[in-house]
Amino acid sequence: MPAPHPAPRPAPSPASPAPLLVVMGVSGSGKSTVGAALAQRLGVPFADADDLHPAANIAKMSAGEALDDDDRAPWLERIGEWLAGQPAGGVVSCSALKRKYRDQLRHHAPILEFLHLEGAHEVIARRQATRPGHFMPASLLTSQFSTLEPLQPDEHGLVIDVDQSVDAIVEEYVRTATTTSKENR
Numbered sequence: 001m002p003a004p005h006p007a008p009r010p011a012p013s014p015a016s017p018a019p020l021l022v023v024m025g026v027s028g029s030g031k032s033t034v035g036a037a038l039a040q041r042l043g044v045p046f047a048d049a050d051d052l053h054p055a056a057n058i059a060k061m062s063a064g065e066a067l068d069d070d071d072r073a074p075w076l077e078r079i080g081e082w083l084a085g086q087p088a089g090g091v092v093s094c095s096a097l098k099r100k101y102r103d104q105l106r107h108h109a110p111i112l113e114f115l116h117l118e119g120a121h122e123v124i125a126r127r128q129a130t131r132p133g134h135f136m137p138a139s140l141l142t143s144q145f146s147t148l149e150p151l152q153p154d155e156h157g158l159v160i161d162v163d164q165s166v167d168a169i170v171e172e173y174v175r176t177a178t179t180t181s182k183e184n185r
């Protein structure tokens with residue numbers, strides 16, 4: 001049962017800067033792939049939060065151990081600092097599994113939007129399994145789903161199903177955000 005759709009924010013317009021967007025979801029949901037494609041489509045900088053992990057976090061996940069709140073806290077701070085440094089908008093791919101993680105990011109960038117790439121376990125597991133050479137083992141996918149807290153109604157964001165092409169996801173985001181922008185005029 002998909003989570004209720006949270007309130008989407010208006011799309012970028014001449015009057016407003018491009019969004020600060022976090023593409024969120026469990027491991028293998030397509031955050032890095034969709035995030036990079038979306039940043040290119042919107043003409044804004046992109047950062048992959050995987051690149052901002054302390055080495056200890058990468059080692060822990062590579063060893064098949066799930067991260068905990070203490071592991072993620074410094075990582076989320078670095079992501080928040082990156083977001084705060086993007087005055088003209090930007091996209092970051094970050095799992096942002098828990099509400100309190102998203103609150104920590106909003107502390108750095110209050111006007112923040114989330115795009116949750118939501119999908120069935122079997123769809124995402126198939127993509128994780130066919131992904132070459134990534135440090136995140138497929139064995140951790142179940143813990144990702146059990147840790148995931150969907151967007152709540154008061155959080156600005158969209159939920160898009162991953163069971164479609166990357167281009168289709170990007171265009172659905174742009175179309176939905178643009179529609180919302182017109183409705184808000």
Ligand SMILES: Nc1ncnc2c1ncn2[C@@H]1O[C@H](COP(=O)(O)OP(=O)(O)OP(=O)(O)O)[C@@H](O)[C@H]1O
Pocket residue numbers: 025026027028029030031032033034050093095127128130131132134136162164165166169
């Ligand atoms: N919409 C899509 N359709 C088909 N394949 C996809 C789609 N999105 C991503 N993929 C593929 O699925 C795999 C996982 O994608 P990606 O690495 O972007 O996920 P992720 O959420 O960033 O994972 P992690 O959090 O573990 O880094 C990759 O091989 C990618 O090419």
Ligand SMILES: O=C(O)[C@H](O)[C@@H](O)[C@H](O)[C@H](O)CO
Pocket residue numbers: 026027028049050053061067072095096097136
């Ligand atoms: O536990 C988490 O929050 C996630 O595992 C992220 O930290 C990873 O970066 C990514 O999903 C795996 O590549």
